[in-house]
Amino acid sequence: MENFLGLLRIRIKRGINLAVRDAISSDPYVVVQMGKQKLKTSVISNSINPEWNEDLTLTVADPTVPITLRVYDKDTFTLDDKMGDAQFDIKALLEAVKMRLESLPNGTIITKVKPSRENCLAEESNITWEDGKVIQNMIFRLRNVEQGELELQLQWIDIPGSKGL
Template identity: 75%
Template sequence: MENLLGLVRIHVQRGINLAVRDCTSSDPYVVVRMGKQKLKTRVVNKDINPEWNEDLTLSIADPNLPIKLSVYDKDTFTLDDKMGDAEIDIKPFLEAVKMRLGNVPNGTIITRVIPNRENCLAEESRIVWTEGKVVQNMFLKLQNVESGEIELQLQWIDVPGSRGL
């Protein structure tokens, strides 16, 4: 891990208006992938507006690798159904971390990221200085599915002895 730049904690908050895959509802969970890393949340049963409220931590070695997020419906006897996917563009977030802000007031907005064709944002996302950390809240619009958004938050974690950004 000599190339480690630091860690990104992804707080997977909730799903909004997710697709129905089992009769009237779904049993959704989220899978986050980056390079060889793969993390997943717990399954929330029978809920298309699930609250996961769960932290997943990725180690960042190559800032150009996309973070891919997929939502699945847990099935007992068949393969889990796909309920859409999205990609997190962490470049603006990493640029904000690189600024090495120290003495700015809590709640200062460092950058605004506007939804465009290159990202999956459902609305403007703000990168904010919060309690000594760079934090980005975002709503991701799921692709390849009829409906659904995922609310999440990125937070940078410096690792002592890593190269840093």
């Protein structure tokens, strides 16, 4: 426990206009990986615009390790088809958390992360103060695929007794 800085809750909200990998649709799921940790969402059948709204939680020991998202199409008799990937880091989120801005009004934008060649953001990402928490909403343009975006939300959770930030 003492080696961890905290937890990162990733809410996989939805996929937008994902690639078709079966006859007319896809059966997508998302794999989130940070270092050796690997988590996955449930499979949404027959949808290129799936709504997951699932929370996956990673333990963070090294905040410089990038997080990789991979979207797959679930197949029954063959290997699952790749439907794109994205990668991001949590540096901006952690900088906002370190500010300890407990007295901000709800909905205050702390900082913004602009899309660049170094990230997969489809649009500007706001880091906001919501209900006593630092939240980052993100929409990623998937790489290595003809189309598709993934919307998610990040939230940092301090662990009592951990090294902390």
